[in-house]
Amino acid sequence: MPSAPPPFVPLPPAARILIVMMSAVGDAVHVLPVVTALKRHDPSIRITWVLQGGPASLVRGHPDVDEIVLFDRKGGWRAFAELRKALGGRRFDLVLDLQVYFKASIVTALADAPVKLGFDRGRARDWNWAVTNRKIPRRQPQHVQDQYFEFLDTLGVPDEPVEWKLGPWPHELDAQRAFFAKLERPAACLVIGSTHPEKEWVPERWAAVSDALWERYGLQPVIVGGTSEREMATERDILRLARHPVVSTLGVPFRELVGILQGSALTLSLDTGPMHISVALGTPTIALMGYINPKRTGPYRRFRDLLVDAYGYPGEDYPITIQKRLGRTRTITVEQVMGKVALWDRTYRR
CATH class of the missing domain: 3.40.50.2000 (Glycogen Phosphorylase B;)
Known part of the structure; x- marks a missing residue:
């Protein structure tokens, strides 16, 4: 019996997207081609990204990131309360949960959106799979960058050309x-x-x-x-x-x-x-x-x-x-x- 095709999540025009990938500068670099591809596909998309201070300082000023919401990792549980306050009253069309750890699960759960897209249960750790309502199906192991491109595949967004647009910015x-x-x-x-x-x-x-x-x-x-x-x-x-x-x-x-x-x-x-x-x-x-x-x-x-x-x-x-x-x-x-x-x-x- 042939395997089922991967799920397709329609991406509405001018979608308001929340990206959950908070820590690790290297991971933030891998997320950037996802961001640039989304904006290339539909420039009217609005992208909000939850980030910790280090990677936020790298991404801040990026032409395809509309807003950064800071997450203070050192703040303990207070950090989640502050984040809930920052996201309170805001509704997104889509959450992309690219991070599969406990703190990302909490952030994804706090976000108000009808679609929360994440990895399959086998790859989502710390109960991360429980807070998403659309799953990317299991695939053969591959480079982390290509794993993140699975989100684009599910949304029907081409990932080529791969662009980071890291700068330097003109004022730098x-x-x-x-x-x-x-x-x-x-x-x-x-x-x-x-x-x-x-x-x-x-x-x-x-x-x-x-x-x-x-x-x-x-x-x-x-x-x-x-x-x-x-x-x-x-x-x-x-x-x-x-x-x-x-x-x-x-x-x-x-x-x-x-x-x-x-x-x-x-x-x-x-x-x-x-x-x-x-x-x-x-x-x-x-x-x-x-x-x-x-x-x-x-x-x-x-x-x-x-x-x-x-x-x-x-x-x-x-x-x-x-x-x-x-x-x-x-x-x-x-x-x-x-x-x-x-x-x-x-x-x-x-």
Whole structure:
């Protein structure tokens, strides 16, 4: 018996859409092509997006996002009360629940809309499936970006061309030019930190790569990222060990980071939000991945040839899964990374 076709949810003209995807900068980057596709399909659609502070600071000013409703994660239960107040008395035509965790379930339940679209029961965790009334049917495991495109499929909205429109915005260009005017060489961004220690690399190897970028390729290493304790410690080690100058911009706001990544010749990054930003901006990106499956969360479509894949063992054709592998990122060698830099030099260098 043939399987049933996927459900089709009619999208009314000038629909008022609430997007629920609150946390993780990388996930916010993956949601942007959904937003741009919806607006391309019908410019009269109004998009409201519930976001936490970090990703909100990245998305704020995006031409296809009409409104951001802030969710203060640190506020505990009070945050949900504030969100309920912000959404109170407002009716949406459609809720897109792209996040499958408990807090997203509460937000989706609070929203007033006749249609609440989410993932099937097998993929929706923490009772998330219980707060949606339209389900995307189960599919074969695929890249997270393609999973989000399943929402567009269900709505009958084409996902091509894939567009992020991350900027820099026009008013940000002066600051971008001022930053690069201070550098005497093309920049190579080093994204040295992540939210999970298993995704992180060895400071001594970062320092060795930094020196090789300077000596062999005439590049100025630029450290980018946040100000977590681990990032600050890694930064100190790199600055102490490197023989050549390294510029550090740790802690710059996300919108400034967009300008730095977009204007750089190359990005070398751990598996973290700025890696996805760099790929979305079209900056050649060498991703160092070992903890999480790169077929599921690695660079999307672009620069797959520059990926340093320590997740898979030599010769392994592993499937797309959510399984994590401990200790793999630290197996990456300086030689492996510099091999990808050489490939960038031959193939992508501008």
